[in-house]
Structures are given as structure tokens and as C-alpha cells.
Amino acid sequence: VSFGRLWNMLLLFGVSYILLQATTLSTAKVNLINNGYSTVVVAIHDDVPEDASLVEAIRREFTSASNYLYTATKYRAYFKDIIILVPQTWRNPNDYDLAVTETFSSADIVIEPDNVDRAYVLRPIGCGKTAGQMHITPRRIKGQASPSSPPSRMLVHEWGHLRWGLGDEYPYADRGQAQAYVTSDGTVAATACSVRLATTASVVDSEGRPCSPANVRSCYGRQVPANSKASIMFAQFISSVDSFCTSSGDDGVRHNVEAPNNQNRFCQYRSTWDVIMSHSDFSGGANPPGFASRNTAPNVKVVQRQDSGIFVMVLDTSGSMKGDNIVQLRQAARRFINSATEGSKLGIVTFNSVASVRLNLLTVKTILDRQRLINSLPRIDEPKGGTSIGAGLKRGLEVLAGKTVLSVQSVADAGGNIILVTDGEENATPTISAVYPYLISAKVKVNAIGIGAEASSRLSQLASDTEGTSFFANSADAGLSGAALLYESLLTIIDSGRASSAAAIVQVLSTSVDLPPGSLTRASFTIDSGLGVNTTVISFAWSAQVSDNKIPQITVTSPSSMFLNNSDATYTSEFMSLDFQLPGTAEVGEWTYTVSNPNTSTSSQSVTTAVTSRLSSSNAIILKAQLSDSDIQFPATAIISAELKMGDKFVARANVTASVSRPNSSPVTIILHDNGVGQDEFADDGLYTSSFAQYVGDGRYNVIVKATADTNQARAVDNPISNVDILNDQSISVDNTNDQIANSEPLEAFMRSTAAGFLSLSGYTSRDLMAPARVTDLTATSTNFSTFSVTLRWTAPGDDDYTGNATFCSLRLATSFYDLINMSRFTQQTDVSRSNVLSGSLNPLPGSSTQEVTVKIVNGVTDKQYYAAMTCTDEVDNQSEVSNIARFSVANPPASGSGRSTSGVKLLMLTVSFVITITFM
Numbered sequence: 050v051s052f053g054r055l056w057n058m059l060l061l062f063g064v065s066y067i068l069l070q071a072t073t074l075s076t077a078k079v080n081l082i083n084n085g086y087s088t089v090v091v092a093i094h095d096d097v098p099e100d101a102s103l104v105e106a107i108r109r110e111f112t113s114a115s116n117y118l119y120t121a122t123k124y125r126a127y128f129k130d131i132i133i134l135v136p137q138t139w140r141n142p143n144d145y146d147l148a149v150t151e152t153f154s155s156a157d158i159v160i161e162p163d164n165v166d167r168a169y170v171l172r173p174i175g176c177g178k179t180a181g182q183m184h185i186t187p188r189r190i191k192g193q194a195s196p197s198s199p200p201s202r203m204l205v206h207e208w209g210h211l212r213w214g215l216g217d218e219y220p221y222a223d224r225g226q227a228q229a230y231v232t233s234d235g236t237v238a239a240t241a242c243s244v245r246l247a248t249t250a251s252v253v254d255s256e257g258r259p260c261s262p263a264n265v266r267s268c269y270g271r272q273v274p275a276n277s278k279a280s281i282m283f284a285q286f287i288s289s290v291d292s293f294c295t296s297s298g299d300d301g302v303r304h305n306v307e308a309p310n311n312q313n314r315f316c317q318y319r320s321t322w323d324v325i326m327s328h329s330d331f332s333g334g335a336n337p338p339g340f341a342s343r344n345t346a347p348n349v350k351v352v353q354r355q356d357s358g359i360f361v362m363v364l365d366t367s368g369s370m371k372g373d374n375i376v377q378l379r380q381a382a383r384r385f386i387n388s389a390t391e392g393s394k395l396g397i398v399t400f401n402s403v404a405s406v407r408l409n410l411l412t413v414k415t416i417l418d419r420q421r422l423i424n425s426l427p428r429i430d431e432p433k434g435g436t437s438i439g440a441g442l443k444r445g446l447e448v449l450a451g452k453t454v455l456s457v458q459s460v461a462d463a464g465g466n467i468i469l470v471t472d473g474e475e476n477a478t479p480t481i482s483a484v485y486p487y488l489i490s491a492k493v494k495v496n497a498i499g500i501g502a503e504a505s506s507r508l509s510q511l512a513s514d515t516e517g518t519s520f521f522a523n524s525a526d527a528g529l530s531g532a533a534l535l536y537e538s539l540l541t542i543i544d545s546g547r548a549s550s551a552a553a554i555v556q557v558l559s560t561s562v563d564l565p566p567g568s569l570t571r572a573s574f575t576i577d578s579g580l581g582v583n584t585t586v587i588s589f590a591w592s593a594q595v596s597d598n599k600i601p602q603i604t605v606t607s608p609s610s611m612f613l614n615n616s617d618a619t620y621t622s623e624f625m626s627l628d629f630q631l632p633g634t635a636e637v638g639e640w641t642y643t644v645s646n647p648n649t650s651t652s653s654q655s656v657t658t659a660v661t662s663r664l665s666s667s668n669a670i671i672l673k674a675q676l677s678d679s680d681i682q683f684p685a686t687a688i689i690s691a692e693l694k695m696g697d698k699f700v701a702r703a704n705v706t707a708s709v710s711r712p713n714s715s716p717v718t719i720i721l722h723d724n725g726v727g728q729d730e731f732a733d734d735g736l737y738t739s740s741f742a743q744y745v746g747d748g749r750y751n752v753i754v755k756a757t758a759d760t761n762q763a764r765a766v767d768n769p770i771s772n773v774d775i776l777n778d779q780s781i782s783v784d785n786t787n788d789q790i791a792n793s794e795p796l797e798a799f800m801r802s803t804a805a806g807f808l809s810l811s812g813y814t815s816r817d818l819m820a821p822a823r824v825t826d827l828t829a830t831s832t833n834f835s836t837f838s839v840t841l842r843w844t845a846p847g848d849d850d851y852t853g854n855a856t857f858c859s860l861r862l863a864t865s866f867y868d869l870i871n872m873s874r875f876t877q878q879t880d881v882s883r884s885n886v887l888s889g890s891l892n893p894l895p896g897s898s899t900q901e902v903t904v905k906i907v908n909g910v911t912d913k914q915y916y917a918a919m920t921c922t923d924e925v926d927n928q929s930e931v932s933n934i935a936r937f938s939v940a941n942p943p944a945s946g947s948g949r950s951t952s953g954v955k956l957l958m959l960t961v962s963f964v965i966t967i968t969f970m
Contacts, residue, residue, distance in 0.1 A: 085129025239270025579669025608638030699735025847896025
């Protein structure tokens with residue numbers, strides 16, 4: 050098998066490993082019990098035509114994958130239960146059971162169309178983290194893509210990304226990762242795992258000549274020895290590969306620590322097996338090896354997605370809801386009802402010390418249906434009494450089940466969604482604990498929204514246990530009013546079950562401003578061509594009840610100067626709101642608006658502005674966001690990540706920010722980067738990340754993510770695997786000159802906003818316990834023979850992760866890779882003296898800045914391999930982990946008149962640009 054074929058088949062076979070989960074919702078709960086993974090959900094996208102052979106292929110390939118996984122994990126894990134979720138539009142000739150809790154967005158694996166037959170995982174940030182979803186095309190799972198790879202083996206490779214947060218062990222040459230490198234002993238090896246495979250494969254340059262350290266930049270591994278052993282994260286489709294690389298033992302499967310690949314970069318040179326065994330699936334002796342002869346065939350069940358959604362709103366009307374809370378709840382609930390998809394079913398329950406049904410499930414078909422639901426919302430003067438959350442949940446369950454709850458068995462598999470909104474701790478019975486067994490038996494998803502700092506801490510656990518989601522909205526969080534945050538949360542919930550984005554509701558703008566008496570504010574928003582018809586709503590809501598002639602005065606101006614004011618809007622006094630429903634297709638471009646407070650003697654008004662629309666097609670821009678963890682123990686950092694997609698392309702070069710509320714403090718806005726730094730795998734791939742460390746105390750931190758771009762600023766780019774073009778079954782052309790941006794499509798201006806969720810911090814102390822971030826992109830950019838020096842570049846860490854300035858950075862050079870591999874070895878090397886800095890500085894720049902320094906190599910030797918690594922510390926000596934290891938050598942300049950380049954550079958972190966055609970061997 051040709052190595053060129055390996056590296057590029059790997060990309061096509063579904064190992065495009067992208068560092069982000071693409072949904073704000075939690076995935077289905079998969080547990081490993083007695084070596085068996087339970088309830089793995091495989092969901093088929095609505096746009097996939099009905100195909101019984103696809104269902105059979107999923108069944109067949111998971112049966113084979115289960116056995117392969119059991120062997121690869123040394124008899125520790127297999128697929129026990131697989132649930133296949135088919136679209137609602139399929140005719141159901143086999144009388145499928147109806148789905149209860151399974152949805153497309155919460156599935157572990159999704160089968161969806163794409164312009165390239167591939168599989169990939171968008172995962173949360175961090176080695177060892179469980180990801181969100183595996184994406185596979187129908188042709189790939191059916192084994193019809195060319196060139197072909199056993200789909201069952203591809204599933205296990207992708208499971209490594211999805212479940213255990215493993216990195217790929219092959220190189221992305223078009224992203225600057227070397228296809229070959231010079232080892233510590235001076236030989237040339239292929240970027241591969243295992244060690245034996247890397248060192249025994251034939252390695253040649255672009256002209257087919259044997260490789261040496263002098264021409265390593267143009268080299269690649271060509272020939273794989275027969276019956277090779279390798280890691281599943283490198284080349285799972287080779288028939289002899291059936292294990293993950295380990296940190297010790299036989300060279301046939303021993304981890305290649307020196308290979309410049311993503312497993313080493315993000316997992317700090319740990320083997321894939323070490324990362325797997327440290328996962329909660331196996332740590333502490335969990336799930337020890339079972340019997341080799343175990344029957345690993347999974348139980349496969351097929352269920353069909355239900356209609357547009359069934360939701361019961363369970364709303365708190367206890368005494369603590371008086372004032373702003375009930376106002377914000379009513380405003381958000383009204384917008385939620387008006388946004389509900391036609392055909393969905395909604396019901397309303399209220400509770401204080403007791404609960405009552407305001408409206409049983411009603412199918413939303415007309416404006417009158419929506420008005421009936423709005424009329425059933427609690428009144429502003431209604432809050433009173435204690436708080437029995439359990440009473441509300443029980444009534445909500447009865448509405449979903451259509452009968453009185455008499456026993457746990459009486460409501461089994463009732464299904465549906467409860468949206469619980471409350472502001473307080475329980476102080477009346479029944480409690481959540483009393484109703485909990487009924488909710489679990491009924492398989493009801495509880496989506497919990499807490500208002501204010503006093504909202505019960507049990508809400509997030511309840512949501513997690515029932516596979517729902519949870520949000521907490523504090524007044525003025527993240528620059529938004531409570532009503533705006535509530536609606537952002539509700540909007541996320543109501544779209545959670547969609548398999549197609551075409552009907553999704555998009556939040557274009559959501560913002561709040563405090564207007565003093567007699568003041569005015571001006572702002573703008575952008576409508577793009579991907580937004581829908583007769584669906585764009587510009588809503589304004591305010592906090593204080595005033596007479597009709599004192600309500601905020603609003604003007605809205607379209608890009609063509611069409612002028613709208615209060616008389617053009619629907620005014621609802623009892624909800625203190627004005628809604629502009631734009632007729633037809635909303636005009637594309639920048640809209641401006643003004644809001645003024647006509648009162649001159651009363652207090653300020655808090656005015657929330659929100660712009661929403663439905664998408665016109667599945668090829669519109671979608672923003673999704675996620676947090677790496679919801680529960681943070683100080684001083685750990687949290688990772689905020691976002692994905693921008695337009696159909697099957699990713700959107701790069703946008704401005705993406707996160708507004709984070711903080712307990713008893715002002716919100717802070719941070720920039721999310723798509724620059725390939727830190728845990729961001731690739732620059733310009735439409736996946737944006739940032740760490741968050743600006744803590745001020747224990748409590749909840751709400752996160753709202755926004756994305757904007759001016760005309761021609763953002764670009765639609767392909768997935769990183771798209772540089773591979775299939776020519777035929779015998780050859781692949783690999784174009785390493787591919788420039789994602791240069792070959793991309795410029796986009797129109799747009800705006801998007803979405804709720805990412807919340808962080809709950811505990812253990813905070815004012816003591817500085819947080820170290821600077823680990824440098825992950827240290828690179829040798831050039832060398833100079835005359836000064837015998839190297840220029841190194843990296844992204845500066847901060848005082849706390851990437852926030853602020855580190856105090857000191859220590860750069861060390863070595864002639865052995867292994868002398869820098871960990872802290873104990875690193876500290877034994879000599880620190881680069883400031884006197885040997887020829888240009889630039891080792892003094893830390895502000896976090897996330899690009900920093901560069903040129904240092905002299907003392908007593909250097911030409912053509913010798915050198916290695917560089919660094920750590921940074923803050924003012925109280927909190928020290929970062931050792932960076933990635935950069936490698937380089939300084940070459941003798943060519944003889945004068947030789948016609949060869951006079952550059953003395955040999956940079957082993959980089960690859961040259963070239964085009965090669967590889968014939969399969």
C-alpha cells in the first residue's frame with residue numbers, strides 16, 4: 050500500500066478531526082456498563098431519501114465494528130445497544146416504534162448528505178474529552194465511496210475521536226504538518242504510528258529519490274511493508290491493524306513520540322492507549338477485560354422521529370416571581386409561542402405551592418391557536434405562595450401522558466419535552482426528588498431554565514439526567530435583559546429536535562440597553578439573503594409599565610431608506626412590547642434603528658431589541674456554540690467554542706465573540722479565534738475557540754456567542770479534507786499548494802447570535818492559582834548560517850491562561866528530542882540567555898499576541914538536529930506546561946556559483962508546496 054494513498058485515503062475515509070462540538074445541546078447519554086456501550090443513537094438526516102438498505106448497512110457495519118472495537122480495546126468495550134432514528138417523512142413500512150427521547154441534534158452519530166463522501170467528528174476542546182457527534186455520509190456507511198475502506202473500521206477510528214478525544218496520527222500536509230521528519234538519531238522517518246512502521250517504510254522525495262535530512266521537506270512515506278502493524282488512529286483500514294499504539298512494548302504498536310501529528314500536539318506526546326485508559330470508561334479499574342469469546346453483536350432498534358415537537362411549559366408563579374421576573378417570563382414565553390413551528394404541540398402548566406393546567410396540548414396551526422396559548426400565560430399580578438417544583442413537573446407529565454400519574458409504570462415511555470422555568474429553591478412538596486422516578490420512567494426530557502441567582506442548583510442535574518438542557522438567566526446577564534436570555538434559551542430548546550436547518554429560527558440580534566429619561570440610542574443589524582420569507586420579526590420590549598403615550602418611541606430604517614415607526618408595529622400593552630413583522634422577503638443589507646425614552650421624569654427603561662428569522666434554505670449560515678464543561682473547579686479554565694457553517698462549507702474569517710456574565714460583576718467580552726493556536730486545530734476552518742479565565746467568584750457565568758462579518762470579509766471554505774481529489778481507483782492527486790482562503794468564496798455581510806449555555810464555578814479563591822497557557826504552536830521559521838541562529842515564533846500566553854501578560858518565559862534548546870519531552874527533562878537543559886537574543890524579545894507580550902525571537906545557537910554544528918521548547922510563568926511562579934517541540938537544523942550554504950539556493954534553512958516543522966501524483970502499490 051502506498052503511503053501517499055494512506056495519508057489521503059485516511060482523510061477521505063473519515064478521519065477529518067475537527068476540534069469542536071457542533072451543538073449547544075448535550076448528546077444522548079452513552080454509558081459503558083459491563084464492557085457494553087448502551088443506547089448509541091444513530092440518526093438519519095431528513096434530506097436522506099428513504100432507503101431500507103441504509104438501515105441494513107448501519108446494522109451490518111455496527112455489528113462488525115463492535116467486534117473490531119472489542120479486539121482493539123483488549124476485550125474492554127463493544128457496542129451493546131444501537132438505536133437508529135429514521136426521519137419522520139419515511140413511510141414506515143416496518144411499523145417502526147416512535148422515538149421517545151431520541152432527536153437528531155442529540156444523537157451520537159448522524160448520517161447526512163455532503164458534497165464529499167467522508168466521516169468526521171466535531172469535538173469539544175481538549176485531549177481525552179468526549180465529543181458531540183460523528184458525521185458520516187450514506188455512501189460511506191454503505192461502503193460505496195471510492196476508494197473504499199471497511200466502514201466498520203472507520204467507525205472505530207471515529208469512535209476514538211468521539212468517545213475518547215484522540216488525535217489523528219497521520220499528517221495534514223496541506224496544513225503545514227511534515228509528511229516525513231528527521232529523528233533524534235539523524236535518520237529520516239515517515240510521520241506515522243507505530244515507531245516500526247515510521248522507520249521501516251520507504252521514504253522518498255517528490256522526484257522519487259531516497260530521502261535524507263537534506264531534502265526531508267519534500268519527502269513522504271511511499272511503501273508500507275506487508276502485514277504492517279500500526280495504530281487505528283493512523284491507518285485503521287490496513288487489514289493487519291487491530292490496535293491502538295501504546296507507550297511501551299513491541300515496536301510494532303509502540304507510540305511514535307516524535308511524529309509531528311495532532312495526537313502528539315494536543316495530547317502532549319501521550320500514546321492513544323494511555324489516553325483511552327485514563328478516560329472514565331476505564332480509569333480506576335472500570336470495565337476490566339471480559340471474555341475473548343463474548344458475543345459482541347449489538348441489539349439494534351429502529352425508531353421514527355415524531356412530529357414537529359411536543360412541549361409543555363411549566364412556569365413558576367410563586368411569590369418570588371413578582372416584579373421583573375414575571376414580566377420577563379411573559380415576554381419571553383410570548384415570543385416562544387409565536388416562534389413555535391407550525392404543527393408542534395404546546396401546553397401550559399403553572400405552579401406555586403400547587404400546580405394547575407392552564408392549557409392541555411394544543412396543535413399550533415393558526416394565529417388563533419397562538420393567541421389562545423398567549424392568553425393562557427400567567428398574569429403579572431398572579432405570583433404568590435411557595436415553590437413546589439415537583440408539583441409543576443408532575444402536572445406537566447400528566448399533560449404529556451394524557452392521564453393522571455398513578456404509578457411509575459402508568460407513564461412509561463410517555464415522551465415529550467417539559468420546559469421548566471423557575472426562579473427559586475423548593476420550599477413545598479412534592480419536590481423534584483419525589484417526581485424524579487416518574488420522569489425517568491416516562492423518558493421525558495426536562496429542559497430547565499433558572500431565573501436569577503437563587504434558582505435551584507438541582508435544575509442542571511435534572512436536565513442532564515433526562516437528556517435535556519439547562520440555562521440560567523440573570524437580569525442584565527451578558528449585556529442582555531432576563532427576557533432576552535430567556536428567549537435565547539427557549540429558542541435553543543425548540544430547535545433542538547430538528548434534523549434540517551431549513552426551518553430553523555435564527556437569532557440575528559439580541560441586545561439590551563438602559564435608557565435614561567429623555568435619552569435616545571442608535572444601532573444597526575444586518576439581514577442576509579439566507580434568511581426567510583414572511584418570517585423576519587424585529588421585537589422591542591421594555592421593563593417598566595408606562596402609559597401608552599410614554600412607551601419607547603422606535604424608528605426602523607431599511608437599506609433602501611424605507612422608514613417604519615411605532616404606528617407600523619403591533620403594540621401589546623400587557624406584554625410591554627412592539628413587534629415589526631416584515632412582509633415578504635426582508636431587504637438584504639444594513640438596517641438601522643433608534644429607540645428613545647420619551648419620559649423626562651421617571652426612571653430609566655431597559656429596552657431589549659431582538660431580530661429573528663427563519664432560514665430560507667439549508668445553505669444559509671448557521672452559528673452553533675458550546676462550552677467544554679458546565680461545572681468548573683477553580684483554577685481550571687473553560688473553553689468556549691463556536692462553529693459557523695453554510696450548508697456543507699465552513700465559514701472562516703468572521704468576527705466571533707462571546708459575552709460572558711459574571712456573578713455580581715460586569716459582563717466581559719472575549720474574542721474567539723480561528724487561528725490554529727492553543728486547542729484550535731486549524732486556522733481558517735470556520736471553527737472558533739477561546740479559553741475563559743476571567744473569574745470573579747463562585748456562581749454561574751452565562752455565555753452568549755455572536756458572529757458578524759462585513760461584505761466580502763468572511764469566506765466559505767471546505768472541510769480540511771477537501772484538498773484531496775479522487776481521480777480513479779488507482780491514484781490520488783494531492784495538492785499541497787491548496788490555499789483554503791485563496792480558493793474560497795467571499796460572503797455577504799451577516800449577523801448571528803446564540804446561547805452557548807452557562808458555566809458553574811466552584812472553589813474560587815482570590816489567590817492566583819492559574820498558570821499561563823501552554824504554548825502549542827512554537828515553530829522555527831528560519832535559520833541563518835552566518836549568525837548561526839534560529840528564528841522562532843509562537844502565540845504568547847497570558848498571566849492566567851491567555852488573559853493578561855505572563856511575567857517570564859524560558860526558552861531552551863537541546864540536541865535530543867527527548868531532553869525536552871517533559872518538565873523534569875526540560876529543566877535540566879540550559880536556558881537561552883538574554884544575551885544570545887539577536888532580535889525580538891523573550892519578554893512576554895499580551896496573551897494571544899504573535900511573538901517572534903531570533904536567538905544564537907551557542908557552539909552550534911551545521912546539519913545537526915536541534916530542538917526547542919519553552920515554558921512561561923506568572924508573577925507568583927505559576928508555570929505553564931512544556932510547549933510543543935520545534936525542530937530545525939542549520940545547513941552549510943551551497944558553494945558559490947553552484948546555481949543552488951543560498952539559503953541556509955532546513956526547517957523540519959514545515960513542508961514545501963508541491964503537487965504529486967501517487968500510484969497505488
